[in-house]
Amino acid sequence: MRQTTTITTLLAALVVGISAGFIYLLSITNFIGLRTAFVLLTSLLLIYLALEVNRVRRLHPVRWLINPAVLCSLMVFVLGFGVTNFMYFLPEDILHLVWSRREITASMNKLMLLAIIGAVAMWLGYWSPLVAKLMTRESLIGFRKKFFVFNAEPKAWVLVGLVLTGLASRFIQIQLGLFGYSSTYDRHIEAASYTQYLSMGSSLGKLALVIAALQYYSPQPGRHARAWLIGLLVYEISFGFLTGSKAAVIMPFIIVMLCQYLRIDRASRHWFIAIPLALIISYAVVEPYRVALNANPEFKGASLTRTANTLMQSTLSSAYEAGTEEKVLLLSGKEKMALLLLHIIKRLNLTYVGSLGIAFADNNESLPAGSPEFLRNILLAPLHAWIPRFLWEGKPLGNAGMWYTQTIMGLDQITTTAMGPFTHLYFAGGIIAVFLGFLFIGFIQRVTFFVTQPWISPAGGVVFLCILSTLIVWENSFNGVIVSLFRELPLILILQFFLYKHASRIPG
Secondary structure (H helix, E strand, O other), X not given: OHHHHHHHHHHHHXXXXXXXXXXXXXXXXXXXXXXXXXXXXXXXXXXXXXXXXXXXXXXXXXXXXXXXXXXXXXXXXXXXXXXXXXXXXXXXXXXXXXXXXXXXXXXXXXXXXHHHHXXXXXXXXXXXXXXXXXXXXXXHHHHHHHHOOEOOOXXXXXXXXXXXXXXXXXXXXXXXXXXXXXXXXXXXXXXXXXXXXHHHHHOHHHHHHHHHHHHHOOOOOOOOHHHHHHXXXXXXXXXHHHHOOHHHHHHHXXXXXXXXXXXXXXXXXXXXXXXXXXXXXXXXXXXXXXXXXXXOHHHOOOOHHHHHHHHHHHHHHOHHHHOOOHHHHOOOHHHHHHHHHHHHHHHHOOHHHHHHHHHHHHHXXXXXXXXXXXXXXXXXXXXXXXXXXXXXXXXXXXXXXXXHHHHHOOOOOOOOOOOOHHHHHHHHHHHHXXXXXXXXXXXXXXXXXXXXXXXXXXXXXXXXXXXXXXXXXXXXXXXXXXXXXXXXXXXXXXXXXXXXXXXXXXXX
16 A cells, blocks of 8 residues: 555656646747746646645545645645636736736746645655654654643643733733834844744743633533633734734634644634634734834834724724725725735735746846855754854844845835745755755655644644644745744643643553
8 A cells, every 4th residue: 555655656746747847848948838838837736736635635534634735735835826826817907906917927937837846845755655664663653652642631820821921922022112013123133132032922822722722622621611712812813913914813713723623523614704704804904004004103113002002093094095096996895805805815826926036046146145045044944943143143034035025026125025935945956955845844744743643632733733834834934944843843842741731641
């Protein structure tokens, strides 16, 4: 069975890789047009991902929807470089409303080729015989039993302690002018030596939400489980709005939905209504809030009270609509909703923005002075994870997104741009870096999922969910992924050992 799977994996990877290379070759030699090649490469990527996801559903059916390789396929490949590519075929006047272009470039096709190479490499790593052998080693089985094979309740102090610590960290961030969108780039540079510790502390609220949700959906939830879940959900959503981040608003809903799926093998259909609704509301609230902060710099780094007042006033005054073009204001309600959806699709799609970096790398023998050292940063990422900045003055600031905005896109703005993992790896070492990077990711995805077994153990669920965004390569800088794996994984492993009572064990 294992040999058959390996052969099938290799054959599928070979066929898809050769087909993608052939399509790209036809494109650069002008045998087919750029748009035709773009459609073919996008279709090939989606078909290959569908086949691999279906294979996981057949061979690894346990909680397959939350398998990190499946989620990465859907969230990064399908949404970032797949189904959202249709927007480049919409009429020009519609794309103009979201400041986008209908043009398909040779670099966009090359980026699609890199995406296919990344997908093939990830699934080769996931189905690797080496991973299968590793999972049967006694040392790994012993590690799993020691840390994860138990079904215990969290200790009595855990939720209160996590919430208070997280709340204190957030208040400190606010007082220091380091909180969310109300912070400034200059303040982050000044406080670079300790911002990561405050960020880790503020994330403990989400950890408390994970623990509360897993407990609520357990067979014996306890008397106060529902109250804790609702309270922490409201708490995290409220701070999500205050940070000025749309992702921070919808993430609490996603966390609870994932916990429900892990525990009872299904997710309520209400989440599929609540999450899109939360996304729409977050756009309606957060965008005016950001406009108000940008228009009034004195509000940045203010107190919690002033931040909350700015959020409420900007929402009520519809500051965002007042700053848009007259053409948008004349749209009907349904048309505005469609325009909002198009805005979301544009934000999810990384093909055009990422292709700018591909073109820049191909047209220049070396990057300008002061550019990030992409390969060096990836190789040294394990050291970046643990050596404090006050001991390492030359430690990178992690500002590749801002460098991309100013150098690659030519914008004189202090803001970060998501280049996507393929562009980041391409800067580091071309096609070989893309292949090796995602081969490593596929390997780690399978090992982590089946070692933690989050559907069995709440402690395993905590560890898995805390590093899930890393496993699905939600970070746009690949060295950020490595830093998270080397820093957050050991920390959460140690932390969960103190969070849960380890007396009760699951047989087998």
